[in-house]
Amino acid sequence: MNVGLTLRAAKGCWRVNLSQQCAHGSIGLFVPPSPPVDPEKVKELQRFVSLSKKLLVMTGAGVSTESGIPDYRSEKVGLYARTDRRPIQHRDFVQRAPVRQRYWARNFVGWPRFSSHQPNPAHWALSSWERLGKLYWLVTQNVDALHTKAGSQRLTELHGCMHRVLCLACGEQTPRGVLQERFEALNPTWRAEAHGLAPDGDVFLTEEQVQSFRVPPCARCGGPLKPDVVFFGDTVNPDKVDFVHRRVKEADSLLVVGSSLQVFVGHPLWEPLRGSRLAVSSCISYLCRLLLRQVYSGYRFILTAREKKLPIAILNIGPTRSDHLACLKLDSRCGELLPLIDPQ
């Protein structure tokens, strides 16, 4: 379990010694408790899948917790419940070099572990559904590449993927693994270990460690680098949103797997509006961004499916924002239930 950390200077660089929060691949820490699988519900989901000819599946953080990646929201086990940590904000990252340095230092440490996570039976099941012609399209809110690792190809990564890096100046995309090698070359004596892994691959480090970490620029133009993911406070590319809306309209049913379909917000809604120094224009801008986030959250695609009168099924431990719109709701572990379904 999580223990205190000791810090000491060693040969000019800072070292952190601590034990890991949990064994790699352990699911118990991050998966909320769920009731035993109900055979009747399994039959209902089987019937739902069997009747579908063009099934669209939307996945969220709940599908990756069984691979050992924590989510932010799950009751008692999500990061919101376990720590006071909040995800990085897009505007801070783009505007402030020290924020980027802190982000990349933490991300550098967390990368070997984050990138080594493997698909679980839920990812493998969905991949086999695609291979057998059952799955029309897969939309994921996750950035961990686990669907790709399982072989899924008819896939839209709504919030991007941590395995790609984007230059904020010239837009060039490069593999994250290449950046890791550049980090190692620039920081040969810098050492640290992860104190806890967030869903976006970030970890916890001290200020001293962060300030001695060197971050390379884009190899092509010298611009700042950002992971190719949508940070909190940013919006999804409108072309990608339109693409997903079209896929939803072409589908004949929709299955949500491991997502609470909540709005993508990293702090209390009113927090940025605190204080009298904030200009009216800033308040209006903030409220507009909130509105956009409403539009671009996964929930928007559920509304499109509803407008098209598509049957909707939801597999998620705990309540979701769309339970009232679903014809079937299952509170089970994704990796336990999906392999029970015959896609033929």
Ligand SMILES: [Zn+2]
């Ligand atoms: Zn560039």
